[in-house]
Amino acid sequence: MSDTATPARTTGCPVAHGPLSSERTPTGCPVSQRAAEFDPFEDGYQQDPPEYVRWAREKEPIFYSPKLGYWVVTRYDDIKAVFRDNITFSPSNALEKITPTGDEANAVLASYGFALNRTLVNEDEPAHMPRRRVLMDPFTPEALKHHEPMVRELARSYVDRFIDDGRADLVDQMLWEIPLTVALHFLGVPEEDMDTLRKYSIAHTVNTWGRPKPEEQVAVAHAVGNFWQYAGKVLEKMRQDPDAPGWMQYGIRKQKLHPEVVTDSYLHSMMMAGIVAAHETTANATANAVKLLLQHPQVWQELCEDPGLIPNAVEECLRHNGSVAAWRRLVTRDTQVGGVDLPAGSRLLIVTSSANHDEAHFSDADLFDIRRDNASDHLTFGYGSHQCMGKNLARMEMQIFLEEFTRRLPHMRLSPQRFSYVPNTSFRGPEHLWVEWDPAANPERKNPALREVQVPVRIGEPSRHAIARPVVVERVTPVAEGIVKLRLVSPDGKPLPRWTAGSHIDVECGSPGLSRQYSLCGDPDEAGVLEIAVLHEPEGRGGSAWVHRQVKAGDRLRIRGPRNHFRLDESLAKAIFIAGGIGITPVSAMARRAKAIGMDYELHYSGQNRARMAFLDELAALHGERLQVHASDEGRRCDLHALLAEPVAGAQVYACGPLRMLQALEDCCAAWPEGALRVEHFESTLATLDPAKEQAFEVELKDSGLVVTVPPDQTLLSALRAANVDVQSDCEEGLCGSCEVRVLSGKVDHRDVVLTRPEREAHNKMMACCSRACEGRLVLEL
Ligand code: FMN
Structure with missing residues (x-):
């Protein structure tokens, strides 16, 4: 064993491995010590999968695990690329036993006629998509609406059972059973045998994703075999009444129309896999979400005060601590992921929970931020043609559970406990979740009508308009004629999200319907502060006028973001920054960043006259010679054609300003390589949709x-x-x-x-x- 880091490239592998083990990958590449030690059945992975593979995400994003015999993929872009291509990366191993069982257990399974075959989760094309299309309609937001009252009634009646106890194990007393009942309803399965089913579905998880000891394997095999036979019997019952509501009956009816697409074996396998897929994932996801929220009491309190935040909080919980930690794919032809050679036959463990903490996709990724604007980019539901069909049913259930808890038990807190997990690579949620509260303080004791209050559920991806965060205006400073700078801070000392140069925020200008974007122009390194500068547009639509007229120090504002569509590529040889008028706001932050990282850059700033140009002194002090000021009234217009006549190798032009200037820049950069000009627009020329003039x-x-x-x-x-x-x-x-x-x-x-x-x-x-x-x-x- 060596403890020197190799710069790799011995076998075409782009990864600089850390200290090495004595093992080699199937492609002959060295295996680092950490990769050799990787064991997803260890407590470290069970407790916190993204943390457990942080080292990999940061340094060795794709590695071979000799213990598992899988290549492990940890970064967002790589995992999305794998999901995107379901031909090269076949889903066929998604339900395979990750730990092969011994002969005895196999014989037990065979004795039950166990023949779990392809289901939507693990089948290849061309079979998969025709089936998915045929079976999809009951999952659309429109079709899911009528399940909402049933889910809500279930949630209410389960909370009724323990609300006066002051203590509950939410998993045992509610979160396990309701998703199971909902899954059964959705599938059209009778409700009896719930306890037996519960045992069966745990056994199925251990059988597929776990590492049962040899003596456990046989017991697990019996349970799985029973589960299989039970699924078959129920299916037979359903065939007697195919017009009953339920997804399975829908499948049975579709079988009549498309017998070659919806086969018998398919329905039997789906029946069993469907119960697990719809039930355990949601039960675990809700338990993870409640645990995470109660571990952040301030966030919990905010949700209790503003239930409008719940839909996005659900997404952030699924991102930060989802119930599906990893998934699997089989490589069908020699290929590469993230530059690493993967021969045909390689098995991949794609750690979606790690992708969900990838800084390259989620800024400040470890921060639990229920207002995160791209939270729903998480890969907990997978992506592409195999994306979880039931995602919107899961979202609906989680929203309803959180609404019921925040409204009826806002004083709930976590009891001291150590969380345990069923050891497996993929399905993750605490086995128990003990919470406690003072029943005397139950809000319903003062106001019984609270039980019936109802917030409409949002079915589908949450709307961004619900995720505003409050900030306080610390200072309002005039920085030029018609321009004020607002310094915004957190109202309660909680951190504001970190941001990168080029980002903007949305500010609600008096009402949620009147929101305007403003670029951040301060120093990204100054934590907890956001600065914007707003130009008063007297002929505008009222947003900037409202800021100028109304906003003063001490006021509270609601903002969304930050988000960045104008990112500085920090690997550039040179950046040429061009700002016109108020367009200086994002550009000033980018130039500051370029200086901070030692990049070569120049900054050209144009305006009508100096009095109307913000930040001149500050920019001059910071950038010295690199700053060129072009004030029209001084006869110093910026000659863009001359400036950009010759493309500069390895350089990019970043520009923000009036539409005319940006259009002119496109002409000036015609000879530059594609993508060398990056612009940020402040104004839209877009008309709203006129159906009379549009075509379908x-x-x-x-x-x-x-x-x-x-x-x-x-x-x-x-x-x-x-x-x-x-x-x-x-x-x-x-x-x-x-x-x-x-x-x-x-x-x-x-x-x-x-x-x-x-x-x-x-x-x-x-x-x-x-x-x-x-x-x-x-x-x-x-
Ligand atoms: N306007 C500014 O005054 N300062 C800014 O930093 C700023 N940044 C913007 C960033 C983006 C991404 C966009 C789309 C627009 C930006 N705007 C900025 C324009 C404002 O959003 C808004 O359109 C302007 O204040 C006029 O609004 P009004 O017509 O309602 O008065």
């Missing part, structure tokens, strides 16, 4: 295997959401770039102001909030 069009979703029609009165974004496809969005005006989707074929009628001309002409990406098809069908990478 179709989009084919390559990753999900669906075809969605976008009618004339709907945007692509809303049509995708109605079809259960999550797409991020922010401004929904074509300004911010957050709803970008990749286009694989077809011509796009671009209506945003984010893409550059070459980007538009390439027709390989579009903004779902506003852009449409020129004609015919678009194929999207979704």
